[in-house]
Amino acid sequence: MTAALEAINLSVERSKQTVLKDVTFGVAPGEVYALLGGNGAGKSTALLTFLGLLTPKSGTIRVQGRSVSDDLTAARRVTAYLPEAATLYEHLSAHENLAYFLSLAKAATDRAALDRALDRVALQPEARDKRLGSYSKGMRQKVAIALALLRDTPILLLDEPTSGLDPIAIDEFNTLVRSLADDDRAILMVTHDVYGACQVADRIGLLRKGELVGGFDRPAEGRIDTEAVHAAFAGRAVA
Amino acid sequence: MSTIFTIAAAEWRLWMRSRSALAALLAVVLIIAATSVLTAVRFTEEREERTHQQEVAEETFLSQPARHPHRMVHYGHYVFRTPPPLAIIDPGVDTVTGQSIFLEGHRQNTAMFADTRASANVGGFQSLSPAAVYQILIPLLLIALGHGVFVREREARTLAPLLAQGVSGVTLYVGKALALAGLSAALLTPLLIMSLIGVTSGEAIGVSLAVVVAYGAFMLVWSALIVLVSAVVGTRGVVLGTLVFIWLAWSLVTPRLAVASASAAAPSPGKLETDYQLLADLRELGDGHNAGDPAFDALRANLLAEYDVDSVEELPINFRGAVAQASEADLTKVMNEYAERRMALEVRQSRHVNGFGWLSPVLAVSAASRHLAGVDLETHHRFLREAEAVRFDFIEGLNKSHTQELSYTDDINRNQSPEASRRARISPENWTVLDAFRFQPATSNQRFGAAAAPISMLAVWLTSLVVAGVFATGRLKP
Numbered sequence: 001m002t003a004a005l006e007a008i009n010l011s012v013e014r015s016k017q018t019v020l021k022d023v024t025f026g027v028a029p030g031e032v033y034a035l036l037g038g039n040g041a042g043k044s045t046a047l048l049t050f051l052g053l054l055t056p057k058s059g060t061i062r063v064q065g066r067s068v069s070d071d072l073t074a075a076r077r078v079t080a081y082l083p084e085a086a087t088l089y090e091h092l093s094a095h096e097n098l099a100y101f102l103s104l105a106k107a108a109t110d111r112a113a114l115d116r117a118l119d120r121v122a123l124q125p126e127a128r129d130k131r132l133g134s135y136s137k138g139m140r141q142k143v144a145i146a147l148a149l150l151r152d153t154p155i156l157l158l159d160e161p162t163s164g165l166d167p168i169a170i171d172e173f174n175t176l177v178r179s180l181a182d183d184d185r186a187i188l189m190v191t192h193d194v195y196g197a198c199q200v201a202d203r204i205g206l207l208r209k210g211e212l213v214g215g216f217d218r219p220a221e222g223r224i225d226t227e228a229v230h231a232a233f234a235g236r237a238v239a
Numbered sequence: 240m241s242t243i244f245t246i247a248a249a250e251w252r253l254w255m256r257s258r259s260a261l262a263a264l265l266a267v268v269l270i271i272a273a274t275s276v277l278t279a280v281r282f283t284e285e286r287e288e289r290t291h292q293q294e295v296a297e298e299t300f301l302s303q304p305a306r307h308p309h310r311m312v313h314y315g316h317y318v319f320r321t322p323p324p325l326a327i328i329d330p331g332v333d334t335v336t337g338q339s340i341f342l343e344g345h346r347q348n349t350a351m352f353a354d355t356r357a358s359a360n361v362g363g364f365q366s367l368s369p370a371a372v373y374q375i376l377i378p379l380l381l382i383a384l385g386h387g388v389f390v391r392e393r394e395a396r397t398l399a400p401l402l403a404q405g406v407s408g409v410t411l412y413v414g415k416a417l418a419l420a421g422l423s424a425a426l427l428t429p430l431l432i433m434s435l436i437g438v439t440s441g442e443a444i445g446v447s448l449a450v451v452v453a454y455g456a457f458m459l460v461w462s463a464l465i466v467l468v469s470a471v472v473g474t475r476g477v478v479l480g481t482l483v484f485i486w487l488a489w490s491l492v493t494p495r496l497a498v499a500s501a502s503a504a505a506p507s508p509g510k511l512e513t514d515y516q517l518l519a520d521l522r523e524l525g526d527g528h529n530a531g532d533p534a535f536d537a538l539r540a541n542l543l544a545e546y547d548v549d550s551v552e553e554l555p556i557n558f559r560g561a562v563a564q565a566s567e568a569d570l571t572k573v574m575n576e577y578a579e580r581r582m583a584l585e586v587r588q589s590r591h592v593n594g595f596g597w598l599s600p601v602l603a604v605s606a607a608s609r610h611l612a613g614v615d616l617e618t619h620h621r622f623l624r625e626a627e628a629v630r631f632d633f634i635e636g637l638n639k640s641h642t643q644e645l646s647y648t649d650d651i652n653r654n655q656s657p658e659a660s661r662r663a664r665i666s667p668e669n670w671t672v673l674d675a676f677r678f679q680p681a682t683s684n685q686r687f688g689a690a691a692a693p694i695s696m697l698a699v700w701l702t703s704l705v706v707a708g709v710f711a712t713g714r715l716k717p
Contacts, residue, residue, distance in 0.1 A: 051403050053717055073405055081403035087396040089249075091256045103245045105404040151404075 002065045004029050004155050004186030005050060010059035012045050019045045021210040022059070027186045029154065032177060034197035035190040036233060037207030043190035044084060046207075047157045050188070051081055063155065077105070080151035082144050084159040090133035094123060094143045097132060101147050108150075117146040122172060137164035145173065149180075156180065158189040162196055174200040194233055198226040206232055242406060246414025247421060250388060254422070260384050267372075267380045271429045275369050279327040279436060286326075286440070289319040289338065293676060300673050305664040307653065308641040309563065312634055315343035316673060320350075320622045323613035323680035324440035328433050328450060329370035331614025340623070342630035344567060344637075345527065347574045350623065369433060370608050373454050374601050375490050377426055378461045381419060382482045385462065388415040389469035390478045399717035408470075408715025412708050416466045423458035430454055443683040450611045453690070456697040457604035463704035471711045489599040497595035497602060501588040507581075517577050524573065527566025530559045538565050552647055559650050560642030567638055571631050578627070582620045589616045596696040603696035610690035613680035617689065622678055629676050636672025640665050 003026035012020040020042045027033040035043045048054045049061055052072040061068045063075040088097045098117070099109040118128055121142040132140055141164045148156055158177070162170045177200050181187050191197050197204050204224055206214035214232050216224045254260040296317040303311065320338040322330070337350030389411075392398040401411065434447040465482060472478045525534025530551070542554055542561060551558035596603030609615040641650075644665050653663035680686075 048399065048717075051399070053399055053402060073407065076403055076405035079403065081400060083396065083400050083403075085396060087400055089253075089395075089397065091253055096252075100245070100249055101400065101404055104242055104401065104406045106242070157403075 003027060003062075004064055005033075005188055006060070006062040006065075007046065007049075008060040008062075010046075010049065010061055011057045012042070012049055012054055013057045014045060014054065018057070019210050020049070023207075023210070023212050024059075025205050025212060025215075027155075027188050029186050030181055030184045031203065032181045032187045032189060032201045034201035034204045035188065035207055036192065036194065036197050036204050036229065037190075038192055038233075040209075041207040042210040043192075043207055044159050045210075047081065047159050047188065047190055050157060051076060051079065078153050079155045079157060080148040080153040082148040082156070082158045082161050084163060088132055088140060088143055088147075091131055093131055094118060094128045094135075094146075097143055098147055098150060102150055105151055107152065113150065114146075117150045118143070120149060120176065121146045122169065138166060138169060141165055142169070145176075149176075154185055156185055156187045156189075158187065158191075160191055160193075161189060162191070162193060170196060194230045195226055198224045198229055204229060208235075242410055243414040243417055246406070246411060247418040250415055250418030251421065254384055263380055263383050267376060267426070268429075270367075270376060271369065271372055271426070274367050274372050275327075275429050275433055278330070278368050279433060282322050282327045282330065283440075286322050286324075289321045290677075292317070292339075293319045293321070297673065297675060301667070301670050303667060303670060305666050307650075307663050308560075308637040308645070308665055308669065309344075311670065312344035312563075312637050315341055316629075316633065317341055318626045318629055318676045318678070320619070320678045323618075324437035324442035325434065325447060325450060325612035326614050327437060328368070328430065329608045329612040329614055330368050331370075331609040331612055332616055332619050333614055336616075336619045340626045342626065342633070344563075344634045345570055347578060347627060347630070350619075369430060370605070370612075373430060373457070374605055374608075377423075377458060378486055378490070380426070381423065381458065381461045381465055382479070382486060384422065385415075385419045385465040386469055386478045386482055387475055388418070388466055390472065390475045393473070393717060394475060396717070398715075402715065402717065408712035409709050411715065412466060412470060412712035415469075416462050416705075416708065419462035419465060420459055423455065423462055426458070427451055427455055442680075446611055446613075446683045446686050449687065449690070450608060453604055453607040453611060453694060453697065456694070456701055457600055460600045460697060460700045460704060463701060463708055467704060467708040467711060470708065470715065489601045493595055493599035494592075494602055497592040497599075500595070501591035504591050505584055505587040507584055507588070513577065513581065517574065520573050520577075521570055524569045525566060527563050527570070530562045532562075535562050535565065538562065554647065556642050557645045557647045557650055559647060560638055560640075560645060563641055564635060564638040567631070567634055571627075575627065578623065582623070585616060586620070593693060596693050597699075600697055600700045603693040603700070607690045607693035607697065610693070611686050613686055615689065618681060621681070625676070625678065629674055633673040637669070640669045640672070644669070 005027040007026070008024050010020055010023045011018060023042075023046070025033065035046060037043050045054060049056060050063060050068065052068045052075060055069070064078060066074065068075045089100070092100065095111065095114055098114045102109045115125075115128070118125075123139060123142045123146065127135065127139060132143065135143070141161075145161065148158070161177075162173055165173060174196060177187060177189070181202070189197070189201065201224060202218045204216040205212050206216075206229075216229055216232075218224050254264070296319075300311075300314070300316050303314065306314075318340050322333055322338070326333060340350050341348045389398070392401060402408065431451050434442075434451050437447045438444050464485065468481050469478050472481055525532040538561065539551060539558065542556075542558065543549065543551070546554055548554055593602065593606045596606060606615075645663055649659040649662045652659040654660070681689075
């Protein structure tokens with residue numbers, strides 16, 4: 001099966017610093033791949049490169065088998081992106097934010113569909129027509145997640161998606177991500193939340209200083225071993 | 240295309256929800272309204288007043304009783320330059336050149352101000368025309384509202400999600416430029432109303448709309464620049480600083496530089512120096528009031544030979560009138576040479592200043608505005624030439640009456656004999672030598688021709704900035 005997302009020997013520089021070094025991985029449809037790493041490991045850089053917002057120094061980056069540099073617009077059309085800090089417009093309401101971004105993506109913007117997505121992320125109905133300036137961080141994150149859902153694309157790029165969510169919302173979100181993958185979507189998620197990654201991911205890639213230093217696959221039954229990942233993340237052996 | 244409109248509409252929605260943006264917009268709209276109303280009222284009144292004064296001046300001249308014709312030469316006459324209808328938008332040189340001239344024999348008087356209000360420096364809104372508002376203040380509003388169109392997205396980190404929706408940087412650029420262009424179009428509404436008022440006052444509709452189009456192009460230049468700077472410069476403070484710097488350079492520094500450069504490139508000798516030189520040259524032509532002046536010996540000899548007589552008393556014409564006629568023609572020739580030299584110098588200086596439109600679109604639009612409104616230097620020069628033609632015609636008409644209708648004997652004895660004095664007067668029917676004067680604006684074609692160069696400059700500015708904007712945003716990064 002063709003991987004929905006592929007990075008082959010990818011190296012990326014930002015401000016003349018090498019942020020990603022010779023990284024290779026792929027994400028198949030129906031798969032959740034979590035890139036796990038600390039601050040500055042290059043996780044977000046990987047997502048931005050898939051979106052064509054950063055240009056690789058070397059290597060290849062493909063979306064649905066086609067080089068991103070060859071057809072940037074096509075790559076973005078099939079990709080929904082959830083940015084790290086729920087970057088939406090504070091002067092717009094949840095409905096208005098969703099309608100605006102979706103209209104740019106040429107996606108449907110009928111209010112019923114918007115409400116269904118907001119229901120899925122459990123955003124209170126009474127808040128939906130208020131401007132985001134009055135929202136908590138978690139509420140904004142829910143709107144951003146709803147936007148990613150509404151794009152209804154075969155590929156999702158999630159940058160620290162549970163940042164700002166309360167524990168219950170995190171659990172609900174992880175369930176949602178699994179259900180999206182079960183719908184044959186390819187999901188690339190970057191996070192430093194070891195527990196969340198193990199809960200939801202089929203595979204985990206461990207990034208350290210721009211290099212992919214380890215990987216974990218979900219066993220046939222159960223989840224990826226949190227303790228083993230945590231130990232690798234912290235740079236120590238598992239007891 | 241719908242994406243572009245969606246982006247533009249989003250900018251509009253932001254401005255409509257921003258109190259500071261609305262306050263700035265309201266302030267500028269009030270200034271436009273105030274200056275438009277004040278300038279429209281002022282120039283409509285002045286137009287009527289100068290037209291009325293012109294009629295009064297002609298009636299007064301024509302209603303003079305029987306007089307000696309040379310008294311009428313010095314009684315003189317006034318001509319007024321009525322402002323064209325579009326002076327309600329751009330008074331142009333009207334406030335600095337004077338708009339009325341006293342016409343009399345042997346002199347070319349300089350233009351005076353027809354009315355106290357017609358001069359500059361009366362203060363307040365009086366000197367702030369709609370043209371000045373559109374040239375100087377509107378760009379500041381565009382900067383205030385538009386400087387953040389890209390940099391705001393970058394600072395709020397919304398640029399990446401925007402691009403991630405499949406929107407290209409160029410589409411964002413065009414959409415945001417369209418938002419500013421839409422704002423510009425809305426701000427042009429008062430100008431459009433003023434131009435239509437001009438049409439109702441007799442202005443050609445083509446040239447009236449061309450003024451609006453010229454200012455529209457100028458505002459598009461600013462819109463394209465603002466979006467470009469906002470897209471390529473990293474932080475809001477630097478964007479604002481850069482745009483204010485450009486505004487200062489274009490609006491205040493370059494125009495002064497242009498004037499200083501024009502003065503250096505085509506230095507004018509100064510009025511006193513020129514006037515003294517002119518007087519010296521005129522003195523060499525003789526005194527037309529003195530028929531015995533040696534300067535007219537040749538004229539006397541020629542006339543005596545032509546009529547085959549031995550003395551001026553025997554001439555069938557009045558020799559004094561003939562001297563006045565010949566003297567006026569000679570004086571006028573010299574005065575016209577001086578005037579043409581001065582006007583040529585002024586035109587050189589004006590063209591030099593206009594050339595700076597390649598450095599500042601403010602100079603380009605101000606030149607286009609003056610040409611299209613019919614308030615440029617060339618129009619003032621045409622007024623001076625037409626006024627001089629009227630002066631020369633009626634003076635020479637009176638001199639001709641002096642020559643043909645008055646006997647030489649009565650003329651030279653009119654201060655000694657009451658009877659001779661009575662006979663040395665001619666009837667008021669002779670005053671009809673004065674032609675009616677109604678100063679007309681240049682034709683539309685003439686004004687379009689004059690405005691072609693500065694409008695081309697605006698087109699080049701706009702094209703260059705749009706190309707630069709498209710190039711810069713083609714590979715836009717968050």
